[in-house]
Amino acid sequence: MCVAIPGKIISIDGDTAVVSFGGTEMKANVAMVDAEIGKYVLVHAGCAIEVMAEDQAKELIDLFSELDEIV
Amino acid sequence: MNTEEVVRYLKNYDGPEVKLMEVCGTHTASIFKNGIRSLISPRIRLISGPGCPVCVTPTAYIDRCIEFAKEDRHVLYAFGDMLKVPGSKGSLSVAKGEGAKVELMMSALDAVDAAAAHPELMIGIAAVGFETTIPTYAVALARAIEKGLSNLRFVTALKQTFPAIEWICENEQGIDGFICPGHVSVITGSDAFVAFAEKYKRPFVVAGFEGEHLLAVIYEIVRQLEKGEAKAKNLYPNAVRNEGNPKAKALIERYFCAGSAVWRGLGAIPNSGMYLREEYGNFDGGSFGLDDDIKLPRSCRCAEVIVGRINPCDCPMFGKACTPTDPYGPCMVSAEGSCGIWYRNTI
Numbered sequence: 001m002c003v004a005i006p007g008k009i010i011s012i013d014g015d016t017a018v019v020s021f022g023g024t025e026m027k028a029n030v031a032m033v034d035a036e037i038g039k040y041v042l043v044h045a046g047c048a049i050e051v052m053a054e055d056q057a058k059e060l061i062d063l064f065s066e067l068d069e070i071v
Numbered sequence: 072m073n074t075e076e077v078v079r080y081l082k083n084y085d086g087p088e089v090k091l092m093e094v095c096g097t098h099t100a101s102i103f104k105n106g107i108r109s110l111i112s113p114r115i116r117l118i119s120g121p122g123c124p125v126c127v128t129p130t131a132y133i134d135r136c137i138e139f140a141k142e143d144r145h146v147l148y149a150f151g152d153m154l155k156v157p158g159s160k161g162s163l164s165v166a167k168g169e170g171a172k173v174e175l176m177m178s179a180l181d182a183v184d185a186a187a188a189h190p191e192l193m194i195g196i197a198a199v200g201f202e203t204t205i206p207t208y209a210v211a212l213a214r215a216i217e218k219g220l221s222n223l224r225f226v227t228a229l230k231q232t233f234p235a236i237e238w239i240c241e242n243e244q245g246i247d248g249f250i251c252p253g254h255v256s257v258i259t260g261s262d263a264f265v266a267f268a269e270k271y272k273r274p275f276v277v278a279g280f281e282g283e284h285l286l287a288v289i290y291e292i293v294r295q296l297e298k299g300e301a302k303a304k305n306l307y308p309n310a311v312r313n314e315g316n317p318k319a320k321a322l323i324e325r326y327f328c329a330g331s332a333v334w335r336g337l338g339a340i341p342n343s344g345m346y347l348r349e350e351y352g353n354f355d356g357g358s359f360g361l362d363d364d365i366k367l368p369r370s371c372r373c374a375e376v377i378v379g380r381i382n383p384c385d386c387p388m389f390g391k392a393c394t395p396t397d398p399y400g401p402c403m404v405s406a407e408g409s410c411g412i413w414y415r416n417t418i
Contacts, residue, residue: 066306
């Protein structure tokens with residue numbers, strides 16, 4: 001139920017943005033986030049709930065640098 | 072560290088058996104999709120918690136939704152997950168077949184648009200969800216107020232995960248660490264788990280939904296346990312801020328307030344529900360006092376599945392009398408229910 005999908009903001013009109021999910025464009029409400037064209041947002045139930053900090057590939061590389069080395 | 076090193080470590084782990092609970096149904100699904108159990112030692116047990124808002128919704132709520140949808144000139148909008156959940160006299164899906172007006176929604180905003188387009192109808196929203204979804208209902212209500220709509224009602228069964236996690240920590244023994252829900256934490260922030268880690272002396276680590284996220288979080292929790300630590304940590308920083316989403320939190324605070332709610336399998340938990348504030352009571356579609364729950368067959372063990380006491384396959388009805396096409400317990404109904412996920416991935 002809490003599934004949220006990342007998509008890229010294509011255009012913004014007031015509180016509504018057009019967001020591209022791998023090429024499929026859908027409208028999403030952006031009242032909860034600081035929306036900017038070109039940024040990635042997590043969209044849940046028609047609303048962007050957060051702006052993603054960076055692209056996912058880089059994030060997964062950074063993720064493992066967070067972990068302790070095995071001693 | 073890289074993925075291979077983490078997998079090698081988790082696969083070869085031969086320390087004391089540890090039991091980790093993933094609280095979010097989307098995590099349960101991702102653990103199967105990515106074959107996480109096959110990548111880690113059997114000494115690391117992953118169990119599913121009450122991670123699906125549909126699964127913990129009591130029967131009386133479904134009955135109320137059906138009652139609303141059957142009234143003259145009423146239309147109820149619901150997420151697809153809700154349609155098959157059995158009420159005391161059938162599901163929304165069955166009611167729709169009998170003529171009740173039930174429409175699927177992708178967003179609560181769909182229902183607001185319908186209410187604006189059809190002032191002659193009373194539009195209802197079956198508002199179910201955790202912290203992730205609650206602000207989207209707030210956005211819908213704000214838009215309805217802005218448009219001056221008087222033909223929109225929210226039938227709510229909204230729940231907060233934190234009181235439920237606290238209930239589990241107080242009542243269930245033997246859970247060594249928690250894989251914390253990523254998208255709930257987007258709203259609440261990961262700092263919310265700091266007090267839990269201190270109070271219950273267990274690791275609470277926020278996870279994203281890719282296989283790598285889950286492996287990293289399992290590794291982090293197991294390492295903390297080995298070192299005797301119990302810390303809250305955010306390993307989904309790309310989406311989760313320590314403080315959460317302040318705009319979303321402000322929206323929740325503005326339109327909703329906490330109250331007691333009944334969780335299927337757990338019973339009533341104080342302050343675990345969210346209800347429309349009194350000043351917005353004219354938008355409420357009869358959400359209070361919906362506490363009665365179905366008497367499930369004696370062999371149904373949904374209540375134990377929800378708190379992670381047993382795995383779905385340990386229930387005698389699993390895959391036999393209870394299947395996704397003919398479910399008894401709500402855990403089998405929802406796409407994100409533990410039993411449904413186990414059924415689709417193991418049978």
